[in-house]
Amino acid sequence: MKIRFVFLLLSMMTTVSLANAQRKISFEISFKEPQAHYVEVKMELSGFKGKFLDLKMPVWAPGSYLIREFPKNVESFSAESNDKKVLASHKIDKNTWRVETGNEGKIIVNYRVYAFEVSVRTSFVNDSHAFLSPTGIFMYVDGFIKQPVEVKVNPYKSWTKISTGLDVVKEKPNTFFAPDFDILFDSPIEVGNQDVFEFMAAGVNHEVAMVGEGNYDKERLKKDMAKIIEYETEVFGVNPNKRYVFIVHNYASGGGGLEHLNSTVLGASRFNYQNQNGYLGFLGLVAHEYFHVWNVKRLRPEALGPFNYNEENYTTNLWVSEGFTAYYDNLILRRAGFYDESAYLKILTADIETVENRAGNLVQPLSLSSFDAWIKQYRPDENSINTMVSYYNKGALIGMLIDLKTLHATEGAKGLDDIMKAMYDEYYQRLGRGFTDQEFKQMVEKVAGVSIDDIYEYVNEAKPIDYNTYLNNVGLELVNQLEGRSIPEFGVRLSNHKVMSVNRGSGAWDAGINVNDELIAVNGYRIDDVGKELDRILAGSMVGDKLHVIVSRDGIIKELDLILSASEKADYLIRPLSTVTPEQAKLREIWLALEPD
Structure with missing residues (x-):
């Protein structure tokens, strides 16, 4: 019975492989009008059966968690048979084109893509070069994301080079191969004279x-x-x-x-x-x-692969994928000798200030920051400072806490390196799948040998972090240099008189000053373009003082009374404890060593 099952399974696999071999998809890319920022795309399909085919273009780019609606840049879509017979086609939703194939054996699809957005995640073409971000260029046949594909690139007449991670197809000039569309979508292409x-x-x-x-x-x-x-x-x-x-x-x-x-x-x-x-x-x-070669592209939360390119892919663990990566980017530079210890600690201090001085840190939990990346992280507005925290900055700090706690619990034998390697070995190399939040927590506790419930409170709750509980383990302490001082805060960020943001809980917040208000005068004095007059007034004021404020709101003059609140902003410093034990000194040396164990 077992032998029969194995034979049946092998037969099914062979059948699928033969079917994939019979189906073929290829693209030819050219640039007739690069000065106008267009990419010409020719797609050839053969071996697909049925009366119609649905061609889909992704709406987002993996690694950048926002629906970017790439199909909006597509125009002049048309389809024909191999003998040039026009095939009817129409859109059935925002990113799907249906081609009435009539069981034709070979189909040729042509379309153009407008590419003129400068970023690392969007395509850009001009007369000097072309950068192709694949999710906004290539369509796939619905249901056949695992189909192999070839891409031929015809450089514009003055361009001589092509750079991409795709494999070259031997004996086919400027032609590249991807074993499936997931690989194609993960392989940007640069064409020009780089x-x-x-x-x-x-x-x-x-x-x-x-x-x-x-x-x-x-x-x-x-x-x-x-x-x-x-x-x-x-x-x-x-x-x-x-x-x-x-x-x-x-x-x-x-x-x-x-x-x-x-x-x-x-x-x-x-x-x-x-x-x-x-x-x-x-x-x-x-x-x-x-x-990211390891952390997110291979070791990943379960939601981040296989991808659904048609909609959001939600995870609460971007603080691991992006935050820990942000922790390591500076730590690796320290290990490699690009930062001395003092410079590295200043970088950590800056991250702490960025998180703790942001009102949104006490509103949005870190795990929710990850989950809501699709609607908040890449769509900041004037109130974002009051409502959200970045999974990059705070995630990096959580990485530091886990590193320090693990070093302390294992007496320096293990740290975050060991956790990341254990996760990579288990979930990428052995199991070949993404991990759940619970599985990540379990692995940390397995390697560290202690509970990290205390750290997970900072992940799942919007609360300040007690950094010294962890920094003290390595003979360091975080101090607020403004501790005990009562500094008045107006509570706005200005740009040429215009209010750009209002800090939650500040005097401006309570007085009803709005974003886009023009700040005209305070206590009878005209406010200058760079805000020096406001700085002078604040320097001579105390918490609790009342200020008379004149603003222009949509051309209407308004007079407001503002009570100066105490600033809750901190000016942090990481410094050695007054007394450091040999154990603390040893752990600090291991943590910040130029050479990892």
Whole structure:
């Protein structure tokens, strides 16, 4: 019976494989009008049976949790048979085109995509280059996301290079292969005249495609990027890539990145490489996106793969996927020697201030911040500071707490590195699936040997973190340098007289000052463009003082009375405890060591 079942299973697998081999999908990309920001897409399909085919375009890009409605950029959709017979087609929903195939054996679909949005997650084309973010370019046949696909790229006449993580198809110029659409959608393509250089790190060949000019030093980048990659590979013990591509877009002022399976897209400021802070910022971005090779692209929450490209994919664990990655990007730079201990502690302090000085930290729990990323993280408004917290910043701090607690509980034998490696080994390498929140918590407690219920309160509740409970374990303490001082707060952020935001609980909040109000005068004195007059008034005032405020709201003059509240903003410092035990000193050395164990 068992033998018969195995034979049946093998027969079914063979049948599926043959069917996949008979079905074929290929694309041909060209650029007839790059100056007008268009991509021409030709899609050929054969071996599909039925009276119609539904072609779908994703509405979001994995790694960027917002419905971006990519189909809005598609136009001139048409379909024909192999003998040029026009086939009827129409849209049946916002991202699905139905083609009436009439059982034709081969179908050719043509459409254009308008691409003119500068970001790491959206396509951009002009007369100098083309960046193709695949989820906004390629359609798939509904129900056949696992179908292999080829892509031929026809560069514009003056372009000479193509950079992508996709495999090259031998003996087919400028043609690339993806084993399925998940891989295709995770493989951005850069076409133009980018400056390309390579280096080896962790046994993997890495290609860097520099798009646009910049004052970068190739040899310095090769050395420093390789060092980051080596240290990150040490965390997990294995680098799963055979080849990796960095696509770097250099702008007058640029930033941000988006991770992919064996590539990443980075935004950079073209003349910032010779500035020390700018250079370290770029290396931090490299460290962040490359750490995603393991954390999120392979080790992932269960909701993040296989993807549903038609709607939101909800998870409460982006604080692990993005927050821990944000913790490691600075920690890796510390380990690699780019930051001394003092500089690294200042970075941690800045993260703490960013979280604790934000009113939204006491409104939105961290787990909900992750779940609501689709409607809040990428859609900030004037009230976001009062209603939400970032799973990047606070997630990084939770990573620090778990690291410190684990080091203390195991007397320095284990830390967050061991937790991440254990998770990677179990859920990616052994089980080949995503993890649940409960499974993550269980693994932390298994490695640390203690409960982390205390830390999970900071994940699931909107409450201030008692950092010193954890920092004291390594002989450090967090102090508020403004502790005990009563500093009056007006409570708004101004830009050329205009109110841009109002702080929850401040005097301005209680007085009813609105965003978009024009602040004209306070206590009879005209407010200048840069707000120095308001600073002078506050310097001479005390908490509880009443101010007479004149604003213009939609052209109507309003007079308001504002009672100055006490500022709840903190100015933090991480410093050594006055008395440090040998045990604390040892754990601190392990935590902040330049060389990991």
